[in-house]
Structures are given as C-alpha cells and as structure tokens.
Amino acid sequence: MKIRGYDKENEEIKLAMTPMIDIVFQLLVFFIMTYKVTTMEGDYNIRMPSAAAEPTLTEETLEDFLEVRLQADPETRFLQTIEVNYGADRQVWNRSAFPVRPAPGEDLTAAQLQQNRDSRKVFASLNQFVINIVGSGSSDPGSGSEIEAEIDADPALRYEDTVYSIEAISGYKDDQKRIVKLIEKIKFRDTTNQSP
Amino acid sequence: MRFRRKRNEILEGDLTPMIDMTFQLIAFFMLVINFSEVELSEEINLPMSELARPPEEAPPFKITLNLKEDGSIKYYDQLIAGIDVIKPILVREIRQANSDGVATSDVVVIIRADMDARTGDVQRLMNKCKAEQLENFSLRVIERLR
Numbered sequence: 001m002k003i004r005g006y007d008k009e010n011e012e013i014k015l016a017m018t019p020m021i022d023i024v025f026q027l028l029v030f031f032i033m034t035y036k037v038t039t040m041e042g043d044y045n046i047r048m049p050s051a052a053a054e055p056t057l058t059e060e061t062l063e064d065f066l067e068v069r070l071q072a073d074p075e076t077r078f079l080q081t082i083e084v085n086y087g088a089d090r091q092v093w094n095r096s097a098f099p100v101r102p103a104p105g106e107d108l109t110a111a112q113l114q115q116n117r118d119s120r121k122v123f124a125s126l127n128q129f130v131i132n133i134v135g136s137g138s139s140d141p142g143s144g145s146e147i148e149a150e151i152d153a154d155p156a157l158r159y160e161d162t163v164y165s166i167e168a169i170s171g172y173k174d175d176q177k178r179i180v181k182l183i184e185k186i187k188f189r190d191t192t193n194q195s196p
Numbered sequence: 197m198r199f200r201r202k203r204n205e206i207l208e209g210d211l212t213p214m215i216d217m218t219f220q221l222i223a224f225f226m227l228v229i230n231f232s233e234v235e236l237s238e239e240i241n242l243p244m245s246e247l248a249r250p251p252e253e254a255p256p257f258k259i260t261l262n263l264k265e266d267g268s269i270k271y272y273d274q275l276i277a278g279i280d281v282i283k284p285i286l287v288r289e290i291r292q293a294n295s296d297g298v299a300t301s302d303v304v305v306i307i308r309a310d311m312d313a314r315t316g317d318v319q320r321l322m323n324k325c326k327a328e329q330l331e332n333f334s335l336r337v338i339e340r341l342r
Binding site: 017020021024025027028031032034035036040041042043044045046047048049070077153154155156157158159160161162163164166167170171172173179188191 | 211214215218219221222225226228229230236242243245246247248249250251306309310311312313314315316317318319320322323326331332333334335336337338339
C-alpha cells in the first residue's frame with residue numbers, strides 16, 4: 001500500500017525556532033531591566049508603648065536608666081554635643097569638627113577626611129561610656145543589658161547622627177567582627193504633648 | 197563538482213548552546229527578581245550603620261513609610277505632603293491588619309527616613325503612629341561595608 005507522505009517520514013523534523021527565540025529574548029530583556037542591585041538593609045527596633053501602658057519611673061527603675069541628649073548645631077544641623085545622664089554619672093562630649101560631604105564627582109581632601117574621622121570620635125566616646133556602664137552591670141555579652149536608654153534629640157538634628165548615636169548605644173563589633181549587644185531597650189523621649 | 201550543491205542549501209547554525217545559555221540567564225534573573233521591594237522608595241538615602249542586621253523573621257504585618265528629607269512621605273507610589281495627613285493611611289492599614297487577624301500592637305512600622313531628614317520629623321511620625329496604638333517601630337538603615 002502506498003501511504004501518502006511516506007517518503008517524508010525519514011526526513012529530519014525541523015522545529016520553528018524563531019518564535020521561541022523571540023519570546024525567550026523578550027523574557028530575558030524584561031528580567032534584566034527589572035533587576036535591581038540592592039544593598040542589604042537592616043533594622044533598629046524601637047518599642048514605644050503608649051504612655052498609659054508604661055510603668056511609672058520608680059527609684060528602682062531609675063537606676064537602670066540612661067538618658068542621652070543630642071544637641072544639633074543650629075546652622076549645619078549636624079550633631080554638636082552629646083550629653084549622657086546615668087544615675088549620678090553625667091558626661092558631655094563636644095564634637096569639634098563636623099563631617100564634610102564631598103561635592104558630586106569630587107574627592108575629599110586629606111584635611112577633610114581627618115575632619116570626618118575626628119567627628120566620628122564623639123560616637124566612639126558614647127560607645128565607650130555605654131560599654132563601661134553595661135560591663136559593670138550584666139555579665140552575659142550576648143543578650144544585651146537590662147538598662148533602658150532614652151534619646152532626647154534636638155528636632156532639627158540630622159537623622160543620620162541620631163542613627164549613629166543609636167548604633168553607639170546598641171552595640172559594637174569586636175575584634176572578630178562579631179556584634180556585641182549593649183543596650184537593646186532604646187526609645188525616644190515622648191514628645192507627644194510638645195508642639196512641633 | 198559535489199561541493200557546489202551543498203552551498204545552495206540553507207545554512208543553519210547550531211542554536212542549541214545559545215538557547216541553553218539564554219534559558220540559564222532567564223532562570224537566574226527570575227530567581228533574583230524581588231517584587232516585594234515595591235514599597236521601598238529609591239529616593240531615600242538611608243543612613244549607614246555597621247550593626248543593623250536584617251530581621252530574622254518577617255513581621256506579621258508591616259507598614260513601610262518612606263520619610264523624605266523635606267518631611268513628605270512616600271507610601272508606595274503615593275506622595276503624602278506632610279506627616280499631619282498620614283492618619284487615613286494608618287487607619288486603613290490597621291483595619292487591613294486586623295482583618296488579617298493581626299493585633300494592632302503586633303504591627304511593625306518600618307520607617308525609612310532620609311539621612312538628612314530632621315529627627316523631629318521622625319519623632320512626629322512615630323507620635324502619629326502611637327496615636328493609632330502602633331507600638332513597634334523599625335528604623336531602617338543600610339549596611340555599611342568596609
């Protein structure tokens with residue numbers, strides 16, 4: 001019997017590749033265009049229960065209470081002084097130099113770099129102070145301290161400097177680049193009743 | 197001659213390696229694509245920090261607020277002119293959270309504030325959230341690499 005098309009059966013079957021490749025390239029371009037290189041983002045957790053739920057300060061709780069006051073320079077809005085109050089312990093650090101930002105496309109000069117480095121020292125001082133008070137209290141370095149910190153920041157202060165202060169209070173990195181927690185209970189001073 | 201005949205045939209290169217490679221690329225980009233980041237505004241210059249780590253577990257319900265330098269708030273694609281008019285959005289999100297079975301006090305407010313924003317603005321924003329019984333805040337920073 002003669003079957004129609006029998007001769008063709010032995011030929012190679014050719015798939016139409018062009019549409020598939022078209023689609024595949026479309027997909028590829030889409031995914032490349034939507035791809036975003038993102039740096040890791042992290043969080044500082046702050047718990048601020050409403051005033052009614054908060055226990056009132058007694059003599060006992062007052063002992064484990066660190067107050068951090070941040071004062072901004074009126075013009076540049078960068079941090080000027082840090083004042084800490086812990087029990088009877090009071091210290092004030094003045095930031096002598098303010099950080100300099102490079103103009104777009106420019107590098108910092110050596111003097112400006114030094115200025116930036118000096119300006120970070122104020123946070124290192126705060127960090128050292130917290131290490132001292134926490135070290136005298138608790139013994140477990142992994143869990144953080146029972147001490148509560150309250151930040152009273154100048155409203156005009158650049159948020160950046162507030163974060164550096166929070167960083168200095170919350171912990172540090174040891175020689176092996178591990179994070180050592182210091183104070184975990186950080187909150188802002190209640191400014192609800194103050195005018196902005 | 198025999199060669200002449202072959203030259204008249206359609207010359208077709210081997211497409212298999214190219215298609216293999218292209219599929220590999222597509223698979224790669226499909227895996228790294230992250231649609232969950234739509235609420236993160238790219239206009240914000242986050243402050244940098246060495247210590248902050250990404251949260252170990254995702255919060256049951258989160259509200260991400262991007263606070264810009266001038267005190268306006270970016271919420272998804274919506275630009276909110278000031279902190280004082282944020283309330284309707286908070287109320288809407290809290291209602292959404294409650295209908296999902298998440299208590300208001302368990303909702304986490306993620307504040308992505310610009311490094312040059314005023315600290316007072318951040319505090320005012322937190323006060324607005326506190327007025328709606330929100331208690332948990334996360335201050336978002338970007339990891340500083342050394």
